[in-house]
Amino acid sequence: MKRTALAASTALLLLPLTGCGGSAAAGDGKNVTITVGYQSKTINTVTAGTLLRSLGCFEKELNALHDGHTYKVDWQDYATGAPITAQMTAGKIDIGSMGDFPLLISAARGKQLGKPTRLVSVTGYNLRGGLNTIVTSPDSKLSSLADLKGKKVSTSVGSAADGTLVRALQRAGIDPDKGIEKLNQQPAVGASALSAGSADALSQFVAWPGLLAFQGKAKALYDGAELNLPTFHGVTAREDFAEQRPAVLEAFLKAQSEATDYLDAHPVAAAESVAEATGLPAEVVYLYNGAHGISTFDPALQPRLISALKQDVSILKTAKLTGDIDVDSFVDDRYVKKALGADYAQRLAATPPASASASASASASANEVWPKGSEKTVAFKSPAELLSYVARHKDGVRAAYVPDATTGTLWFADKAVWVADADRLLPFVAPATARAYVDGHGGARVITYAEALGRAS
Missing domain, CATH: 3.30.450.410 (Beta-Lactamase)
Incomplete structure (x- = not known):
């Protein structure tokens, strides 16, 4: 589903927007390439990916370092977090963004291979879990989770959407391993399987459920927010990269904050920008990233999100995808605290309590x-x-x-x-x-x- 157009130069993407200005750094000195892995169609990562790239914020911040280096940013687009993790542990990606479950897998694989990564910020989140949805075909007779027993359900194993499926089935009294036939598929493959009738339901993360519903190719069966458990996407960096180039990582996090502020101030323009870069309908992007969308954007590493991450470990262990994970050592807020300064504490304090999230969204x-x-x-x-x-x-x-x-x-x-x-x-x-x-x-x-x-x- 990646579009060839996404390989276009950053300069072209900068033209319609003025949120950050500037362009890629240039000047004398040692040339340095910073490689960023992102998921253009996972649109609650846009402040660390698609929108950030379009605005040119990172390039502007790198240019402001004046440290004798000439920086170039290599933006690499992926459909899921797994290949980003693989490239990071191979030392080929410096900074990446992915969902909460892939973040944990990144932590586990990094430690296992002696190439540790660190969670350094959050992109988009939903305190109740509404970023993930289970959908069925428009003419399906399935109307509840209980109806999924014995059915074929497509998801991406190890993703946040798989976590939602597992937890939802457990609450419905269905064994997630034996009660359904789980199809481990990439989102685009699962969407095709649902349309073809080879899958009875699809559990996926943003923006797939909203996209399929908007296109008339699916209808919602289960709202992930019924779990009332936070889900989020975040930014991870290789530990060695962070230690060797802390100023560059801080520049990225400053840029992410600028992109977040732009999205909050110009939600319609941001949706149009992301739509143009990804090929997703702007109406779907706004559903998630709009003024009152399903995603809330804030780079702060909120304690309640870290607590939710710890609860996710058991799901991955049961699926034999990871062993024990030391979440506390994986989370590193030093860089984002330094990048945002006093604004960081203000962001933490301004976050509404989880119990108020539903009523706030329903305002x-x-x-x-x-x-x-x-x-x-x-x-x-x-x-x-x-x-x-x-x-x-x-x-x-x-x-x-x-x-x-x-x-x-x-x-x-x-x-x-x-x-x-x-x-x-x-x-x-x-x-x-x-x-x-x-x-x-x-x-x-x-x-x-x-x-x-x-x-x-």
Whole structure:
């Protein structure tokens, strides 16, 4: 799924954006190439990958070092974290970004091979686990996790999405090893298997579930946020590289912070930029990376995320992918603390508690419409008000987003499961959460999207 266009020069990608300015460092002195491994289509890593590259922030920070070296950045794009880990332990990639489970595998393999890596920052996260989703084909009769028993489920073993699948099945009373037939596939292969009918369901990370739903090729079966366990992606660096070139690593982390600030300040422009660089629909990018998207971006190594990482170790050990992992020694916050200075403590303090994440995501402003031809979204106080607008502007809406009434996970309004409860219209990502709400609220019932639009208008 990698596009040849991603091999285009950084200079070309810099043209439409002004968030960081500058260009690759140039001057006299020893030439140094810094190799960065990233996943363009795993869009909650964009502040350490696609968007960072487009903005030119890293090149600008390297140019500002004035240390007698001429730096060149070699950006290498991968579909998953596994090849990045392999290249890092081989000494061929200096800095990489990947999900929480691949990060742990990186820690284990690095130690095993005597080429240790360190977790130095976070990119995108969701405190409830909403970055991962299990989907089925649009015409599937499967409506709950219990229906997966004996079915073929595609995932990428060792990924965060696999972790979500394992935990979700366990909670549903299904043995993740014997209760299903697990297909270990790359995301693009799994998506094709789902479309071809050779897989009954697909458990994957961003942006695959949203992309397939947007394209009409899948519907959500399980919202990862139901686990209420944090999931995130982060930046890892080779230990020897960090020790030999700490100023370069700090420059990268400063650049990541700049890209994060740009995304927060210009979410629509950032979504358009990432879409242009990756070929993903901008509407899908915004679902995850928008003002109230599923991903929250912050480079701070938050204690609750590190705690969640420790809980992930048992899943990998059971799958025999790793042994014990010393997470505390893997995490190294020295470089990001120095890079961000006083701002680092402020970022930690500003993070909402996990218990508030769902209600925060489900705030009134999270109901958003992206009108066609507009560079801004429009916020509404309730899902009903959003639906009323959509009903009146059916040909003028590029995308409409609503937060799940239970988990707060943002989803496309026309792909959500809708519930009518008296005069309230409530959206849900998956059928099971909608049914759970209906079962607990007398008189509430599931309705179609068309019925929801009719009621709102």
